[in-house]
Amino acid sequence: MITNDTAFRWPDEGLTRVPYSVYQDADIYAAEQARIYRGPVWNFLCLAYELPNVGDYRVTQVGETPVVVTRDHEGGLNAFVNRCAHRGALLCLDQCGNADAITCVYHAWRYTLKGELASVAFHRGVNRKGGMPDGFDKSNHNLETLRVTEFCGLVFGTFDPATPDIEEYLGPEIATRIKRVLGRPLTLLGENTQTLDNNWKLYFENVKDSYHASLLHLFFTTFRINRLGQKGGVIVDDSGGHHVSYSIMDKALDNSSYTDQNIRSADDGVQLSDPSMLDAVDEFGDGVTLQILTVFPGLVVQQIQNAIAVRQVVPTGVTRTLLNWRYVGFDGDDDAMTERRLKQANLVGPAGYVSLEDGAVGGFVQRGIVGGGDAEGVVEMGGDGYESQDFRATETSVRGMWRRYRDLMGF
Numbered sequence: 001m002i003t004n005d006t007a008f009r010w011p012d013e014g015l016t017r018v019p020y021s022v023y024q025d026a027d028i029y030a031a032e033q034a035r036i037y038r039g040p041v042w043n044f045l046c047l048a049y050e051l052p053n054v055g056d057y058r059v060t061q062v063g064e065t066p067v068v069v070t071r072d073h074e075g076g077l078n079a080f081v082n083r084c085a086h087r088g089a090l091l092c093l094d095q096c097g098n099a100d101a102i103t104c105v106y107h108a109w110r111y112t113l114k115g116e117l118a119s120v121a122f123h124r125g126v127n128r129k130g131g132m133p134d135g136f137d138k139s140n141h142n143l144e145t146l147r148v149t150e151f152c153g154l155v156f157g158t159f160d161p162a163t164p165d166i167e168e169y170l171g172p173e174i175a176t177r178i179k180r181v182l183g184r185p186l187t188l189l190g191e192n193t194q195t196l197d198n199n200w201k202l203y204f205e206n207v208k209d210s211y212h213a214s215l216l217h218l219f220f221t222t223f224r225i226n227r228l229g230q231k232g233g234v235i236v237d238d239s240g241g242h243h244v245s246y247s248i249m250d251k252a253l254d255n256s257s258y259t260d261q262n263i264r265s266a267d268d269g270v271q272l273s274d275p276s277m278l279d280a281v282d283e284f285g286d287g288v289t290l291q292i293l294t295v296f297p298g299l300v301v302q303q304i305q306n307a308i309a310v311r312q313v314v315p316t317g318v319t320r321t322l323l324n325w326r327y328v329g330f331d332g333d334d335d336a337m338t339e340r341r342l343k344q345a346n347l348v349g350p351a352g353y354v355s356l357e358d359g360a361v362g363g364f365v366q367r368g369i370v371g372g373g374d375a376e377g378v379v380e381m382g383g384d385g386y387e388s389q390d391f392r393a394t395e396t397s398v399r400g401m402w403r404r405y406r407d408l409m410g411f
């Protein structure tokens with residue numbers, strides 16, 4: 001385990017340099033589990049929509065730690081580590097389900113929906129032989145619980161009693177923009193999971209990186225969905241960890257700023273034979289056609305036209321990350337709107353016209369930095385700070401992420 005006085009030192013340039021070791025070092029990865037995921041952050045767990053009834057449960061992860069979320073008999077949400085207090089077996093083996101109590105398959109210890117140890121099989125032994133000692137107190141063997149909160153249908157958990165309330169954690173600008181998209185009763189249209197062959201931070205940076213979108217993603221530029229010349233900006237919260245980037249589609253703007261630089265992502269000669277997937281409606285009434293929002297350390301809320309998704313970023317190893325997608329609609333959507341959301345959802349997900357490339361590019365970085373020793377990435381686009389900006393040719397929110405990361409990690 002690293003400590004603050006080991007050889008690791010952040011480069012003197014500050015936020016404009018990122019040492020490649022932070023994506024490769026097993027000691028740093030282990031320290032993140034303690035300092036970030038068990039630290040003063042709100043981790044996205046699941047949607048409240050997934051737990052409508054008493055006894056519903058859903059498994060998830062906080063960092064690498066397995067966690068289960070339950071709906072208890074009082075209607076409240078609970079989260080606890082999905083690990084039996086006896087010998088550590090995983091308790092809930094299915095992704096989701098419904099149960100009166102949580103029973104371990106190994107030796108049948110049973111827990112309430114709040115994670116309290118309710119019974120121990122053969123507690124008193126058999127025929128007065130065996131069993132637990134007289135002093136054994138069940139209440140000392142409850143499951144490790146997390147504090148839980150709900151915001152706009154998103155369920156968050158934290159291990160740290162010092163984590164501020166969710167609205168304070170998010171800050172007013174981020175909270176407002178989550179409400180903009182998710183501030184009405186939602187429904188789940190579908191979900192899937194993909195594995196990324198890269199460190200979790202490479203994906204989280206990618207989502208914050210408004211510079212890359214129209215360059216990496218041919219689809220965005222070719223079909224004039226998202227270009228750097230469109231109106232838009234980036235908002236970074238005071239901590240640096242959360243961000244929103246937004247833009248307003250401008251079909252009249254041509255791609256000459258790309259073609260003049262010979263950038264491959266702009267091909268004005270290509271047409272969609274069925275352009276109906278880009279037929280969007282302005283459901284938010286503000287003209288914003290793209291809003292990508294992150295909540296540190298693992299939540300992405302996406303609005304691309306009418307395609308709404310909630311993404312959960314889960315580290316499962318130094319160079320392995322799970323990306324869980326949930327595609328969202330809302331109560332009151334008519335069939336046409338549901339159809340529209342589903343059609344536009346082809347932009348995203350593991351094989352999405354746009355997101356496919358985000359699933360690959362983190363692996364390109366991970367492979368490129370092998371053998372990089374003490375080398376560093378350069379993050380100078382748009383300045384050296386992490387302030388909000390009214391343009392998107394910038395890496396301001398990437399620098400913000402490193403500000404927050406370094407504060408939590410003590411780097």
Ligand code: FES
Nearest residue numbers: 084086087104107
């Ligand atoms: S490990 Fe769960 S009851 Fe023994």
Ligand SMILES: [Fe+2]
Nearest residue numbers: 206213217358
């Ligand atoms: Fe991207």
